Amino acid sequence: xxxxxxxxxxxxxxxxxxxxxxxxxxxxxxxxxxxxxxxxxxxxxxxxxxxxxxxxxxxxxxxxxxxxxxxxxxxxxxxxxxxxxxxxxxxxxxxxxxxxxxxxxxxxxxxxxxxxxxxxxxxxxxxxxxxxxxxxxxxxxxxxxxxxxxxxxxxxxxxxxxxxxxxxxxxxxxxxxxxxxxxxxxxxxxxxxxxxxxxxxxxxxxxxxxxxxxxxxxxxxxxxxxxxxxxxxxxxxxxxxxxxxxxxxxxxxxxxxxxxxxxxxxxxxxxxxxxxxxxxxxxxxxxxxxxxxxxxxxxxxxxxxxxxxxxxxxxxxxxxxxxxxxxxxxxxxxxxxxxxxxxxxxxxxxxxxxxxxxxxxxxxxxxxxxxxxxxxxxxxxxxxxxxxxxxx
Amino acid sequence: xxxxxxxxxxxxxxxxxxxxxxxxxxxxxxxxxxxxxxxxxxxxxxxxxxxxxxxxxxxxxxxxxxxxxxxxxxxxxxxxxxxxxxxxxxxxxxxxxxxxxxxxxxxxxxxxxxxxxxxxxxxxxxxxxxxxxxxxxxxxxxxxxxxxxxxxxxxxxxxxxxxxxxxxxxxxxxxxxxxxxxxxxxxxxxxxxxxxxxxxxxxxxxxxxxxxxxxxxxxxxxxxxxxxxxxxxxxxxxxxxxxxxxxxxxxxxxxxxxxxxxxxxxxxxxxxxxxxxxxxxxxxxxxxxxxxxxxxxxxxxxxxxxxxxxxxxxxxxxxxxxxxxxxxxxxxxxxxxxxxxxxxxxxxxxxxxxxxxxxxxxxxxxxxxxxxxxxxxxxxxxxxxxxxxxxxxxxxxxxxxxxxxxxxxxxxxxxxxxxxxxxxxxxxxxxxxxxxxxxxxxxxxxxxxxxxxxxxxxxxxxxxxxxxxxxxxxxxxxxxxxxxxxxxxxxxxxxxxxxxxxxxxxxxxxxxxxxxxxxxxxxxxxxxxxxxxxxxxxxxxxxx
Numbered sequence: 001x002x003x004x005x006x007x008x009x010x011x012x013x014x015x016x017x018x019x020x021x022x023x024x025x026x027x028x029x030x031x032x033x034x035x036x037x038x039x040x041x042x043x044x045x046x047x048x049x050x051x052x053x054x055x056x057x058x059x060x061x062x063x064x065x066x067x068x069x070x071x072x073x074x075x076x077x078x079x080x081x082x083x084x085x086x087x088x089x090x091x092x093x094x095x096x097x098x099x100x101x102x103x104x105x106x107x108x109x110x111x112x113x114x115x116x117x118x119x120x121x122x123x124x125x126x127x128x129x130x131x132x133x134x135x136x137x138x139x140x141x142x143x144x145x146x147x148x149x150x151x152x153x154x155x156x157x158x159x160x161x162x163x164x165x166x167x168x169x170x171x172x173x174x175x176x177x178x179x180x181x182x183x184x185x186x187x188x189x190x191x192x193x194x195x196x197x198x199x200x201x202x203x204x205x206x207x208x209x210x211x212x213x214x215x216x217x218x219x220x221x222x223x224x225x226x227x228x229x230x231x232x233x234x235x236x237x238x239x240x241x242x243x244x245x246x247x248x249x250x251x252x253x254x255x256x257x258x259x260x261x262x263x264x265x266x267x268x269x270x271x272x273x274x275x276x277x278x279x280x281x282x283x284x285x286x287x288x289x290x291x292x293x294x295x296x297x298x299x300x301x302x303x304x305x306x307x308x309x310x311x312x313x314x315x316x317x318x319x320x321x322x323x324x325x326x327x328x329x330x331x332x333x334x335x336x337x338x339x340x341x342x343x344x345x346x347x348x349x350x351x352x353x354x355x356x357x358x359x360x361x362x363x364x365x366x367x368x369x370x371x372x373x374x375x376x377x378x379x380x381x382x383x384x385x386x387x388x389x390x391x392x
Numbered sequence: 393x394x395x396x397x398x399x400x401x402x403x404x405x406x407x408x409x410x411x412x413x414x415x416x417x418x419x420x421x422x423x424x425x426x427x428x429x430x431x432x433x434x435x436x437x438x439x440x441x442x443x444x445x446x447x448x449x450x451x452x453x454x455x456x457x458x459x460x461x462x463x464x465x466x467x468x469x470x471x472x473x474x475x476x477x478x479x480x481x482x483x484x485x486x487x488x489x490x491x492x493x494x495x496x497x498x499x500x501x502x503x504x505x506x507x508x509x510x511x512x513x514x515x516x517x518x519x520x521x522x523x524x525x526x527x528x529x530x531x532x533x534x535x536x537x538x539x540x541x542x543x544x545x546x547x548x549x550x551x552x553x554x555x556x557x558x559x560x561x562x563x564x565x566x567x568x569x570x571x572x573x574x575x576x577x578x579x580x581x582x583x584x585x586x587x588x589x590x591x592x593x594x595x596x597x598x599x600x601x602x603x604x605x606x607x608x609x610x611x612x613x614x615x616x617x618x619x620x621x622x623x624x625x626x627x628x629x630x631x632x633x634x635x636x637x638x639x640x641x642x643x644x645x646x647x648x649x650x651x652x653x654x655x656x657x658x659x660x661x662x663x664x665x666x667x668x669x670x671x672x673x674x675x676x677x678x679x680x681x682x683x684x685x686x687x688x689x690x691x692x693x694x695x696x697x698x699x700x701x702x703x704x705x706x707x708x709x710x711x712x713x714x715x716x717x718x719x720x721x722x723x724x725x726x727x728x729x730x731x732x733x734x735x736x737x738x739x740x741x742x743x744x745x746x747x748x749x750x751x752x753x754x755x756x757x758x759x760x761x762x763x764x765x766x767x768x769x770x771x772x773x774x775x776x777x778x779x780x781x782x783x784x785x786x787x788x789x790x791x792x793x794x795x796x797x798x799x800x801x802x803x804x805x806x807x808x809x810x811x812x813x814x815x816x817x818x819x820x821x822x823x824x825x826x827x828x829x830x831x832x833x834x835x836x837x838x839x840x841x842x843x844x845x846x847x848x849x850x851x852x853x854x855x856x857x858x859x860x861x862x863x864x865x866x867x868x869x870x871x872x873x874x875x876x877x878x879x880x881x882x883x884x885x886x887x888x889x890x891x892x893x894x895x896x897x898x899x900x901x902x903x904x905x906x907x908x909x910x911x912x913x914x915x916x917x918x919x920x921x922x923x924x925x926x927x928x929x930x931x932x933x934x935x936x
Contacts, residue, residue, distance in 0.1 A: 202774040256773065258766045265759050268748030275706060275737070275745050276760040276813065277728040335750050 019384045020329055023377065024344050024351070031355035038355055041233035044226065049160065049305065051350035052239040053078065053298040055343055057321035058328075059250050060294035062342040063287050065325050066254075068267040068334025069118065069125030071288070073110075073132030074295045074321060078314030079140040081106050081299030086149040086309030089156055096156040104296045110136060111292020115285035125288070133318070141311050150308030158238065160305035165235025173231040180236060181227030184244075185220045192216060239301060246297070251339045263287060267334030323370075324349055327377040348373065395459075396421040396587050397556060402441055402453035404434075411437045412451070412611045419556070424578060424588045426602035426619075428595070428629055430832035434611040435591050439558050443477040444470040457556075474555030478545045480564060484533045491516035491529035494548045519547040523577055539570025546577065557581065558589045563597060564830055567691035567858070575601050593832060595626040607632035634834045642865030643837065645844045649868065650681035653852040654735070654821045659713035661694075661701040661876075671697045671708060673876045679821060679852040684843060686863035686884065687856045688892050689873030695856045696740055698873065699823045703737040704730035717820070731760060734820035738810050740829060740856070742803075746810045749799035753791055754780035756798050756809050761816040783812035787842060804835025811842055822846060823854040828862060840866055860889045874898045 031038045057074050064071045084106045085099035110132070117128040151157065165174040192212075199206050207215070230236060254260040262283045265273040274280050298317070303309045328345030330337030352373060356366050397419040404412040412434045419425045429435045440446050442455065444464030455462050457473060464470045467477075484493050491513045499507050516529035523543045533541060542562060549557055559578075563571040571594075578588055578601060592598055598605055599619065607614040607629060614632045617624045630641075661672035672694050679685045689695045700707035702715065704727040715722055717733060724730045730737070739745040747756055757780045758765055765776050780794040787808045791801055798809055807827065814822060824843070828836040843853055843866060857863050863870050864884055872880045872895035880895035 198774050202778050204774070204777060252770075256770050258762050258769050258771060261755070261759065261762055261771060264751065264755075265748055268751050269744075271745045272748055273759070275703075275727060275739060277704075277726075277731045278759070279726065279728060331750075335748065 019380065020327065020341060020344050020348075020377070023380065024348050027348060027351055027355075031351065031358075035355065035358045038358060039229070041229040043354070043358070044229050045233045045237060047347075047350050047354045048237055048240050048243075050354065051346060052160070052243050053302045053305075054317060054320045054324060054350070055243060055346045056246060056294055056298040056301065057317060058324040058342040058346045059246055059339055060287075060291040061318075061321040062325045062328070062330060062337050062339055063250075063254065063260075063263055064125065064291055065322070065330045065332075066267045066334060066337045067263045067284060067287055068270065069284070069287070070322065071114075071125060071129045071291050072318050073114065073129040073136055074291065074298070075314040075317035075319075076133050076136035076140065077107060077110050077292060077295035078299040078302055078317055079309075079311070080110070080136045080143065081296040082303030082309040082313055083140045083143040083149075083311075085156075085300060085303060086152065087143055089152055090149045090309075096152070099152075099156060100159075100300055103300050104293065107292040107294075107296025107299065108289060109292070110295070111289035112285075114292070115288030118288055119281040119284035140313075144309060144311050146311055148308055148310045150306075152304065152307050157304050157307045159242075160239050160301045161307075162238045163235040164238065164241070165231075173228070174235040175231070177231040177236040178224075178227050181223060181230075185223055188219065189216050242297070242301070246294070247339060247343060254339055259283065259286070264335060267331075267336070269335075320349060321346075323374045327374060329381055345377070348377070394421045395419070396457065397442075398454075398456040399438070399442065400454040400456065402438065402451060402455075404437055404441055404446060404451040410611055412441070415453075415608065415611065415613050417606055417613070418616065419587060419589060420604075422582060422585055422587055423603040424582055424590060424601055426598040426605040427589060427591045427608060428593075428598065428605055428633055429608035430633055430834050433608045433633070433832075435608055436560060437611075438608070439477055439560060439589070439591065442470070443467055443475055443558065471552055474553055475558070476549040476552055476554040476556070477558040478542075478549060478560065478562065480561040482538075482541050482545055484541055484544065486534035487532055489530045489532055490520070490527055490536075490544055493533050493544060494519060494529075494551050496548075498552060515551070516547070519550050520544075522550055523547045524573070524580075537570070539566050539573065542566060542570070542574060543577065546581075554586060556587045556589065558591075560591045561593065561830070562590065563592065563594060571597065593830070595629055598629070599624075599626060605629060609633060630833055633832070641833070641837065641861075643841045643844055645847070647682065647868050648848070649683045650850065652678050653681050653718060654679045655716045656702065657714040657716065659698070659702070659715075660711065661697060661708035662710035664707065664709050667710060671876050672701060674713070675873070675876070675878045677871050677878060677881070679854055681820075681850050681852055682847050683869065684847055684853045684855060684867045686867035686870035687854060687873055688860060688863050688870055688896055689856075689858075690896055691858065693873045693896065694876040695873055696825055697876075699737055699825055699854070699856060702730075703727060703735060703823065706737075731817050731819075734818070735823070736760075736814035736817055736819035736821070737823040738807075738814050738825060738827065740826035742806055742810050747798050747806060749797070751798060752795045753784070753789065753798055753801070753809055754794040757783055757794075757812045757816060760813050761818070764816070779816060780812075783816065787812055787815075788838060802835075804831040804838070807831055807835070807839060808842075811839070815846070819851065821852045821854065823856070825856045826858065827855060828857075828859070836862075860892050863892070864889065872896045872898075 028039075037043055057078070061071060061074065081103035085103040088094045088102050089096060089099035114125075114128050114132050117123045118125045164180075165176060192215075196206050196212060206212070254263065262273065262278045265276065265278050266280055266283055270280065299314070302313060306313070324346035325337060325342045326332070326345070327348055328337065328341030328343070330341065349370060352370060353366060356369065361369075395418055397417070399415065399417040402412050402415045402417075403410070415434065415438055417427075417438065427435050427438070437446075441451050444466050447465045448463035455464075457475070462473065464473075470477075485496065488496065491509070494516050495507075495512055499512070513529045520527055520529065523546050525540060525543050525547070527536065527540065533544065536544070542565075546557070562574055566574065575597065578590070581588065590598070590602065602619050604616055604618050605624070606616040609632065617628070655676075655678040657676050659672055659675045660670065663669035663671050675698060677685070677687075687695055687698070697707050701711055702724075704724045705711055706727060715724065717735075722733050724733060724735070743749060748759070754777055758771075758776050762771060765771050765779070777794065783789065784791065784794050789801075789808045789812070790805050798806060801809070811827075827843070828839050831839065843855070847853055855863065855866055864887060867884045870882045870884055870887055870892065871878050872882070872892055874896050875898075877898075879898040882891060882895070
């Protein structure tokens, strides 16, 4: 029997994630009313560029949090990987890709180091990464001899500041950007269609055809509008491509791979996972290695964007990444959380910061507002969960 | 006799579910009143209505206590009237002392709002004496066994000047000795004029202690029976609880026993932290295809330790001995390897070790056999859902959909999810540790049926249980375990509870291989099974 799920049912089922989407849309709407420049092409590009490294960190952090751990060291790792890259590229005049590979190598080593202590020695991630936060910050100072290094020069700084445009000619807007986004939208529609067919083959509930088309059309409209804005500005940012690839890959890993399932199982009930054949130590080790890898990517993007490596780089990034995860619906006790949630959580923070900057709100007030948003978002989530439980 | 409590036509609705409809309960002053019903029948809901967890106004009906209608807004209101409820999961703080726990939330403060701990400890000692405990009130709760903790809960209730004591499954986690002690205490409290309501699944216990029993089924009162009436048999209670005749508490099964699938030889396990302590001492046993083998032992005999050490060395260290499966020796160093070799172990504590309670039914079923759904590392979500639906239908898991969260299911249905998980790994040997603990009679019967289906399909099943009737009803052969040693092997058809109990209480001290005095009958078996050579005698039915 193929059941057709109603709108109401869909909304209830997706309440947990949709609640935060609603909040995101509301915040965007609020700022676009308060400031006419907020939705301008240039500013939308800026939001992506300014917060990409937090989003990259949040992807790794969500897996750590789902497994019931925490990583406080990512800010320091961002600084350390950027510093190593800068020493090689700026001081020793190596090509840009040597810097990138070295940063990734350092990130993997850092991850393996922390994963070893957490997984095989059994020290809580909080302690290991608190130590790591000090340790890697200190190493950053040593590597940089306590001074900033700049500039990286052209190919390296293009990672975070570059745009792909003009490849198919410009007519006042960038055709290439539109084509890439159109391909992405078609890809999304095809995969949604195939997943719908698959569900129907297995006699599961799917949304009705008009609703399905409406959903695809709505997503396509929003995405293409965003693409149009980018095309009218500077074109397709390289960072956005990196980010998109990471989000797609990690969404698949967390939702569809055996490894991803094991992460959720460990966070949900460690003992039960262990007694179900999940190799808890191995999984814990690899999520920290993975976090090191993503911290290195973030370190590359950040140093490229700043076109410099600074000893104090990445300070407090860990807290922004953790906040993004919790705003995005992750549970503090583990077992719950999604990549897409963390991304929306990160975007909420990004939009808030950017919007307030545009309005000329001071740093102090921004901090206050961000703190309150974190608190309210989690309170909203708890309220939402209770409501969902009562409906059931 | 006067009536202390009258609950009149209590109706409690949750969105979409009527948990209680028109329930009546009369409890007389000074009696022990049992409440029986299957899991999900509404017993706990009724007690929550009574104690004010569900405040007045959220239910319909009337509560008359001590001749006056009462309207409790919270637990504090009911406790002020002397109604105290002790939940199945004890509400004690492990790192606080006995006295601190007893007076928790009820501290009497003296000068300047400070607590006089000398006085509190003195008061606590007096309360401990009333419940028959000789413990220092300053000892942390964590150092006491669960049996003593249960008594401390009662002491805590006494400190609140309890008049009506409600116990929800008080003996579920206790061994026979501790249970007996607890029941004795209830009798003493009765003599002191304290009325008790006891919710229990253990019908023999109810028969022993209750003056009257109220049976609840599907949120309705079926009847209240006087236990002194000779027609008030356990069968009558069961009939009332399940609404049908359970002619046999165990489903019929014809054994078709094949070759030895698994044999354990000289299995020795040491304690994980105390390296010189032997937990399992040279245990040897065999299981054959199509056979249900029981392992009987008292608490602390090492039943769970034996099973978990076999299951990929999940327990203990310094493990030695041989494990032979299908004629080949195997070494299992992890749970994953055990699963690969077709061994499955369903834990006795499903909430802590068996299930991811915040995850849905589907993913709990698939977790141990995930490789089968993901040949190339990517899980086929549609196939997963299909598998879960099949197990839901086959094992009759009562859940709205397989996407429901496991934590919301009743104990019996949770146990079926655990069984589904292990059946999906397609094991040859399935070890079930207390498979029916905390499960109602109807669900128990279903679990037994599932066991029968497994052995009919040629699998071997090991059942570990502290309920001897269960072992006698389900097994072909029963091994007894005492102090980490296999002390005997009995053919279930010829075994009696008394004989098993004798073997289970064989004393540890004395040279191995020599049976203790006083149990001469069992001496040959104890001696034989303690020696490795006895493995060849698996088909010999001893003790006949």
